[in-house]
Amino acid sequence: MRHICGRGYSSLARLGCFSNSRNTCSSNSVVLALLVHPVSCIPLTNDPVSLKRRCNRSTVFRFVNLKCAKDSRNMKIFLFFPFLPLIISGQFSFTRKHKERYCAREDQRSWSYHGYTNGPTNWPRLFPTCAGNKQSPVDIRTQKVKVDAELSDLRFEGYDTPVTNALVTNNGETIRITFEDQVRRFISIDNKEYVLQQFHFHWGTAKHPGAEHTINGFRPTLEIHFVHSNGNSTAVVGTLYEVNSKNNPAFWPIVKVLPEVKYKDLSARINTPFTLSSLLPKNRNFYRYMGSLTTPNCQENVIWSVMQDIQNIGDQQLQYFLKLYSVEERYKSRECHITGNYRPLQRLNGRIIYGSTHM
Numbered sequence: 001m002r003h004i005c006g007r008g009y010s011s012l013a014r015l016g017c018f019s020n021s022r023n024t025c026s027s028n029s030v031v032l033a034l035l036v037h038p039v040s041c042i043p044l045t046n047d048p049v050s051l052k053r054r055c056n057r058s059t060v061f062r063f064v065n066l067k068c069a070k071d072s073r074n075m076k077i078f079l080f081f082p083f084l085p086l087i088i089s090g091q092f093s094f095t096r097k098h099k100e101r102y103c104a105r106e107d108q109r110s111w112s113y114h115g116y117t118n119g120p121t122n123w124p125r126l127f128p129t130c131a132g133n134k135q136s137p138v139d140i141r142t143q144k145v146k147v148d149a150e151l152s153d154l155r156f157e158g159y160d161t162p163v164t165n166a167l168v169t170n171n172g173e174t175i176r177i178t179f180e181d182q183v184r185r186f187i188s189i190d191n192k193e194y195v196l197q198q199f200h201f202h203w204g205t206a207k208h209p210g211a212e213h214t215i216n217g218f219r220p221t222l223e224i225h226f227v228h229s230n231g232n233s234t235a236v237v238g239t240l241y242e243v244n245s246k247n248n249p250a251f252w253p254i255v256k257v258l259p260e261v262k263y264k265d266l267s268a269r270i271n272t273p274f275t276l277s278s279l280l281p282k283n284r285n286f287y288r289y290m291g292s293l294t295t296p297n298c299q300e301n302v303i304w305s306v307m308q309d310i311q312n313i314g315d316q317q318l319q320y321f322l323k324l325y326s327v328e329e330r331y332k333s334r335e336c337h338i339t340g341n342y343r344p345l346q347r348l349n350g351r352i353i354y355g356s357t358h359m
């Protein structure tokens with residue numbers, strides 16, 4: 001049984017909510033609310049659509065502002081004491097106040113960024129690997145970065161060869177670019193070659209940026225992930241971009257085809273040749289740490305290299321990304337844009353982030 005907390009619920013009630021980006025709460029939150037105002041609470045249906053509709057309509061708890069449905073058919077009295085063990089054993093965490101953005105269609109997938117039941121805070125429950133202790137993304141505290149002289153240069157091979165045949169796909173979670181030009185593009189780490197499989201984007205708006213990695217708490221607007229594999233393990237290179245008024249020529253070949261992949265499951269070809277090196281910063285210094293994929297199943301032992309220099313993307317170019325939908329055309333709505341497709345920061349849990357040079 002799930003319940004929902006309204007925007008104004010008290011900090012104590014909020015304490016009981018699992019950190020769930022969509023404001024849904026477990027029974028724990030309700031029980032904790034009853035500590036403050038031990039009267040009653042109404043269990044809600046599991047259907048997220050009716051759940052949201054009802055909760056926006058009625059406020060039952062005046063004192064704690066916990067909003068529940070006013071549905072007498074479903075009304076039950078919850079007693080405080082039978083739930084005491086839940087409070088003691090429950091995993092309490094603070095929820096962040098989120099701008100409400102709910103895309104009902106996204107709840108029908110195994111995972112999503114904007115669904116109620118399968119958003120990032122639900123991933124550890126739905127995909128046990130996502131609860132691991134070497135997860136990504138992370139905040140990179142430059143003061144704590146350990147400079148490692150042994151960290152060999154990150155060599156990019158084939159990144160200067162123009163991409164002449166590439167496919168852009170909107171998969172509902174990101175824009176993914178795959179190659180069909182038979183050019184071998186790879187990076188070398190410790191004399192092992194990791195071949196480029198695809199690259200994709202995480203983004204937000206100028207006001208609510210959407211890069212996954214943050215530097216000293218600063219979140220850039222957009223991040224590209226170049227995903228490489230050597231068969232057994234994965235190596236991802238992350239590049240960061242901050243929006244400003246100046247367009248970045250490297251983005252044009254890509255953004256020009258985005259109107260053709262506005263909706264989920266659409267694909268288009270890139271017509272203008274471009275090089276991947278044009279998307280990399282000139283300064284090839286990077287941060288290195290061991291982490292995970294940032295989407296389910298959050299597989300660990302991913303070698304992360306996050307480029308240190310933050311590049312720019314033009315505001316005009318970013319607008320192309322902001323128009324993309326996470327759903328098929330027939331389901332399009334204001335709530336169902338891909339924008340904001342980033343996973344919240346994960347704990348380092350003692351991991352060390354290395355730097356290729358002095359910062």
Ligand SMILES: [Zn+2]
Nearest residue numbers: 200202225294
């Ligand atoms: Zn990614």
